[in-house]
Amino acid sequence: MAYDEGLAQILRDDLSGEPVRERKMFGGLCFLIAGNMVAGVYPGGGMFRVAKADRAAALSLPGAEEIRMGARVMGGMVGLPPEAMADDAARGRLMALALAHVRGLPPK
Numbered sequence: 001m002a003y004d005e006g007l008a009q010i011l012r013d014d015l016s017g018e019p020v021r022e023r024k025m026f027g028g029l030c031f032l033i034a035g036n037m038v039a040g041v042y043p044g045g046g047m048f049r050v051a052k053a054d055r056a057a058a059l060s061l062p063g064a065e066e067i068r069m070g071a072r073v074m075g076g077m078v079g080l081p082p083e084a085m086a087d088d089a090a091r092g093r094l095m096a097l098a099l100a101h102v103r104g105l106p107p108k
Contacts, residue, residue, distance in 0.1 A: 001098040003028040007085050011039050011046065014095050026069075035108025038098045045081040048090070048098040052076070056098055061090040 008028065009030050021032045028042030039048045047067050050058045058064055063084025067077040078094060085091055 002045055007041045007046055013043040032101050036102045036105045045079055047077050047079045048078050048094040050078050050097045051101040054097045072077045
């Protein structure tokens, strides 16, 4: 099952003006800034990389959920299912948290 190109375009639009690079990985499409993943799309919807300190706040947003790889929770990632990706406020807040986190990381 492939990722949704429409969801990828939503993230492209959200990240316009950012020095972002796209890379296919994890069965989806990831958006990177300075080599660090900030967000992406996968068959289950959208995913956002947030700081551990922001995880609880991110998961409290409407539709937000943990991302799992098999049985393992991916601690630094918060997901939005496809229907929740249409919520501009929730998606925008997750993107703001992700950008704040990734901007503080050293380039790869």
